Amino acid sequence: MNVKLLVEEFSAWYGKNQAVKDVTLPVPLHQVTAIIGPSGCGKSTLIRCLNRLHELLPGTRTKGRVMLDGQDIYSDNMDLAELRHRIGMVFQKPNPFSTMSIFNNVAAGVRVNGLRPGTKMEDIVEKSLRMAALWDEVKDRLHESPYNLSGGQQQRLCIARALAVEPEVLLMDEPCSALDPASTLKVEELIADLKSRYTILMVTHNMQQAARVADYTAFFLNGQMIEYGLTTEIFTNPKDKRTEDYISGRFG
Amino acid sequence: MxxxxxxxxxxxxxxxxxxxxxxxxxxxxxxxxxxxxxxxxxxxxINWDFFTKLPKPVGEPGGGMANAIVGTMILVGLASAMGIPLGILAGIYLAEFGRGRLAWTVRFICDVMTGIPSIIVGIAVYGTIVVAMKRYSAIAGGVALAIIMLPLVTRTTEEMLKLVPNSLREASLALGAPQWRTVVSVVLRSAAGGIITGVMLAVARIAGETAPLLFTALSSRYWHTGLDQRIASLPVYIYTYATTPYEDLHRLAWGAALVLLALVLVTSMAARVAGRRASGGNRG
Incomplete structure (x- = not known):
């Protein structure tokens, strides 16, 4: 297993409340890893730590290491802009920039990080929208407001925006929780397509979704990682009683 | 039932x-x-002379208030040039960066400043700038108006920025944008409409201020000759003309009041249009 991102003995706090407790989790290269668990189990907090958004909230603190290609992202010489360029994120609720057109939403991140010489913004935007399976739906209205799109389209726009900067890792925080079944299916197909080029770590409280798209699954409960393994193993042959109870729908 | x-x-x-x-x-x-x-x-x-001629000495009929119209524009312009950028920057600091004691102090001072009667601001500027320069001047008037304007602009900017959902900030940061860039190209732009409205309210408020000008810019019967000279303004003209016993000057004072109202109305309408354009022509 080629590990792209390794979370080691990691803990995170909101004030005195410890949301993530001593978690060690490998995220393999070019695979989809899913974190499942009931609400409040610390899964979203953990992935917000992986691009260091968690620390922006007042009173928060973390402990432990997160190794990206062997380099600790919590070390002092880590450049946050560079880190977030390498580790992209898609949020729970679609959050397109309301003041920018569809085109500029996708272009925004590229502008921040600088357009590579010899590339054209039009091409990058088209490529990203195609990867997000949105191009055909928006190609004639690139200069309209993203608010004219449906919720599912907005979320795919946010995915295109994240892809445009060509991150190495894509974090997805319950990317389908605000979407209808048809849009959910589209996003899931998209995730399956993307994994040949990206390393994907997604949080979901939808177990079927994890079973459908993830290669590896981690089960979280009360801030602790209870079990981690191949998705097929976790769902067919869980080793821990609590995992079994959760996936068989006895709680959560 | x-x-x-x-x-x-x-x-x-x-x-x-x-x-x-x-x-x-x-x-x-x-x-x-x-x-x-x-x-x-x-x-x-209101007639052509009103906008083009200087005031006549008392007793002579006719004359206009061209110098006061220009003067009010200069004073409001001076105050805006100082008060708007400072106020917006302070508002950005409070909403986006300020934590802890310094931010608390700035916010507290702002609230106190909002409550200071404008005549006291006038006296304070008299005691500092006018005394130091040894004369009444447009600059002193502009400073007095800017001081009145500052807390209004600061607090509206802060409030408007706080209305911008955090998810937009996170979206921008997650793309690798540094915080200043996030503030400039995402947060400020989303709040532009509200900030412009707040700024216009502040401009309208100072355009009609009389008391602080009496101690600072005073007034003048002539054209504006320099920022270090006393300067005419519509509110002060309204005040002085309205308190004379002459029917003719009362009429001019009413005219000045009407022009002042129109000026405020036109600027705020222009700002509304600009604000709508700045926020991308759509509001969700």
Whole structure:
């Protein structure tokens, strides 16, 4: 297993409340890893730590290491802009920039990080929208407001925006929780397509979704990682009683 | 039983609807009556000379207020040039960066400043700038107005920025944008409409201020000759003319009041249009 991102003995706090407790989790290269668990189990907090958004909230603190290609992202010489360029994120609720057109939403991140010489913004935007399976739906209205799109389209726009900067890792925080079944299916197909080029770590409280798209699954409960393994193993042959109870729908 | 309850609800709904329309009408009565009264009294004084000529000495008929119109524009312009950028920057600091004691202090001072009567601001500027320069000047007037404007701009900017959902900030940061860039190209732009409205309210407020100008810019019967000289302004003219016993000057004062109202109206309408354009022509 080629590990792209390794979370080691990691803990995170909101004030005195410890949301993530001593978690060690490998995220393999070019695979989809899913974190499942009931609400409040610390899964979203953990992935917000992986691009260091968690620390922006007042009173928060973390402990432990997160190794990206062997380099600790919590070390002092880590450049946050560079880190977030390498580790992209898609949020729970679609959050397109309301003041920018569809085109500029996708272009925004590229502008921040600088357009590579010899590339054209039009091409990058088209490529990203195609990867997000949105191009055909928006190609004639690139200069309209993203608010004219449906919720599912907005979320795919946010995915295109994240892809445009060509991150190495894509974090997805319950990317389908605000979407209808048809849009959910589209996003899931998209995730399956993307994994040949990206390393994907997604949080979901939808177990079927994890079973459908993830290669590896981690089960979280009360801030602790209870079990981690191949998705097929976790769902067919869980080793821990609590995992079994959760996936068989006895709680959560 | 259920039918009766529904009927009751419908009646209450009607009554509340009528009451809120009534409240709106009551609130609009003073505004409309001021507009109508000032227009009725002031229109007769308005003619070409009013906008192009200097005031005549007392007793001579005719004359205009061109110097006061220009003066008010200069004073408001000076105050805006100082107050708007400073206020917006302070507001950005409070909303986006400020934590801890310094931010608390700035916010507290701002709130206190909002409550200071404008005449006291005038005296304070008199005691510092006017005394130091040994004369009344447009600069002193501009500073006094800027001080009145500053807390208004700061607090509206802060409030408007706080209304921008955090998810937009996170979206921008997650793309690798540094915080200053996030603030400039995402947060400020989302809040532009509200900030511009707040700024215009502040401009309108200082355009009509009289008391602080009496101690700082004073007034002048002549064209503006330099920022270090005393300068005429519409509010001070209204005040001085209205307190004379001459019918002719009363008429001019009403005219000045009308022009002042129109100036404020035009600038705020222009700013509304600009604001709508700045926020991308759409509001969700």
């Amino acid at each position: 259920r039918i009766r309850r529904n009927q009751r609800r419908r009646i209450v709904d009607r009554i509340m609807g009528v009451l809120s329309v009534l409240a709106t009408v009551v609130a609009l009565i003073p505004l409309a009556s001021i507009l109508i009264y000032v227009s009725a009294k002031g229109l007769s004084a």
